[in-house]
Amino acid sequence: MANQLVKELDLKSWNIIIIDENDKHYYQPGFLFLPFGQYKEEDVVRPIKEFLPDEVTFIQEKVKTITSDKNAVTLSGGKELLYDILIIATGSRIDPQEVEGMKGIEWRKSVYDFYSFDGAVALRDKLIDWEGGKLVVHITEMPIKCPVAPLEFSFLADTFFKKKNMRDKVEITYVTPLSGAFTKPRATKKLEYLLKEKHIHIVSDFAVEKIDNENRTILDYSGKVVPFDLLVTVPTNKGSQVIEDSGIGDDLSFVPTDKGTLQSKVAKNIFVIGDATNVPTSKAGSVAHFEADILLENVLSFIRHEELSASFDGHANCFIETGGNKALLIDFNYEHEPVEGTFPIAGIGPLRLLKESRINHFGKLAFRWVYWNLLLKARPIPFVSSKMSTAGKNF
């Protein structure tokens, strides 16, 4: 947003400030590859300043509260900053404390996450000499950031243990609160077939109640019990603490946001982008990128006191690693679920939607370059527009 706004705003009358408690920017999609040693730490982290335009002021400090009726942001050191327009991009985070026993004595011994940088690195160290047993990949509750990541983790684990010649020593179980492998019916069908092919068991409709550290089991409210030797869980995903502390979030601290205009329902001069919103589409980097185009237009309209006419369609685009150097690609929005077809050029591709291919896998790997070099700098991705295209898709 900052990279786009500096080009569009008259900087004699506008001052753009970015506040972030961190001075590092993480390529979060890369966390998936860290546990398997496919990426190293330095592949997924860069200084934030590399991506900021010179014209913006960067404050590295934690935000304590947002007070919308005073148009003020209070920093942890006590300093108060007033704003005309606030864009919230505070993302989502995991909170293992939400489930009894998750952050118990087995945390980072036999219970791991890969949704945090530290967690993914710790899991990699664990997998180096893990001797096998029951590997349980588990989703606590929806929504989660990148809803396909736990599935991808299962597929990559299958390949990883095959390569280590120990697949026969590992039993992989995928435990989900959903009724199937994914949130959308047609993709679920496709993905369940892959689970079967890779001998990954699925336990669905599992609403976790607690984790029994002593017996190494996870229990659900209906009495289901799943034993594990190694639990890789996706803990509850929540919005940032500042959203909770400012009283502007829903029950998971995501900010109520108009799903079309991306204006918050908290105040007219607060806009929200990325995982921080509660809009009904996937929490994914591609979504934030597509939202940025819409948000830019609407922020500019807001400044001109015009109607917010740009409307986000919920467009999401995700590569799904299926192991063995192959991947699937899905492209969908609020209305259309993922279907088969060609992407991004209708009838040509070269990428295939909802079909496994090697080129999709290279697309996923190339995406890291796209992310660092195009996305963060607000340059467009070739052939991919912020609105989902229905061309080349088999509805």
Place this chain on the structure above:
Amino acid sequence: MEKLIIGRSIDVNEEGFMNQFSQWTREIGEALALENNISLSPRHWEVIDYIQKEYKNDSPLSIRKIGKSGVVDIKEFYELFPDAPLKTATKIAGIPKPVSCI
């Protein structure tokens, strides 16, 4: 698709969720519950009333939210509507399947 229940025709999707809440009546709710092997008690109705109220307010439903509603805790919610309580309860309540799963 059309479905016949207690002599009336209702419009449902392929998973059996009603497409038009306006067609729902308490009798239909009871019949849908029986199809899911549930006989509705006053406690069930308190939960269904709550779910319908939230639906009418356009407020998204999730197991977490129901657990914190003060109407029922998650443990009891599972006892009332075993296996997949949110799905079963919303189906009986005549409202669309919650999209707390994107």
